[in-house]
Amino acid sequence: MVICYMVMSFCSISQIPLVSLFLLLTSESLGNDITDALKNKPEWKDVLEFINKTEAKLRSLARKNSGSKVVFQVEHSGIPTIVHAPNIIKFDTILVNKRLGYKADTGTFTCRKSGLYFFGFSSLATRGTKTDVMLMKDGSPKRGIHTDMKGKNAQVAMNNIILYLNKGDEMWVQVTKGSIWCPGRSITFQGFHVPE
Template identity: 30%
Template structure:
């Protein structure tokens, strides 16, 4: 009986030790896989990940021909990549970003705009002339460090859009 006890104890001990080694192998494998995915660099944490949200406060907001819309009420602006004085987001790092905007026309007016990457149109938008018609735009853009993204009025005449937080612009970093 004593021999059975010793045999069982050593077998269980061997299984337990073997499990530890297997678990360390799995953990090491996961660590190596994560290191390869991030190319040996630490991942971007929530404090260094570019993200912003800004809206217009003035109602109505007059926008002149070909003018960049300056969203003045900045609620979130991690790493200060969006500048309300210019209306421009400048990519602090290369990667894939997503941008969203909602443009609301004022009192049944139309408003034509475009989302620009650097100085080129990326997508167009156009509000309807319905009472407070609005347009939502969502895009995914691959940016290099220093690339600029902004909303620009695209018509050759002055138009108005609704402020009072009815019109806003946001963006954030998705991945490298």
């Protein structure tokens, strides 16, 4: 789409008919015959050069970014319904796990590509308790949720962070004080690589 717009803009500036442009843009699907024929037309030289340079740039960008998307979104199924400190929360329902960085059996995300990452997580403290839930990086707390619920009250709390990870760094969510309540997929953990 971007190539079409750029070439159409170039053609309108160069006053090349759009019908001829259509033939040029469909040449890839029709084979090299049309492209070869147009190479012999001097008025198409600049357009062909523009298309070839643009295509080379886009292919280069695609190669650089191929496979760079790291995304995961997981939930706790509710079994067990209560997770006590000092346990790691094992989010066992995987909704998205592109590049397979998250492992449900350990509850950890392992960085496979160094760079900036966004992480978000939630907590639901058990009623009448003081609870701390921490997002951990290689054993060190990076972001926390503190909850002090009175009586029969309950509330979901969320927090997030953007931080730099090196390949091999591990992230997880851990109850460090009190306990959390996990009824039916009510708490989540997610993260993704932030393109620079």
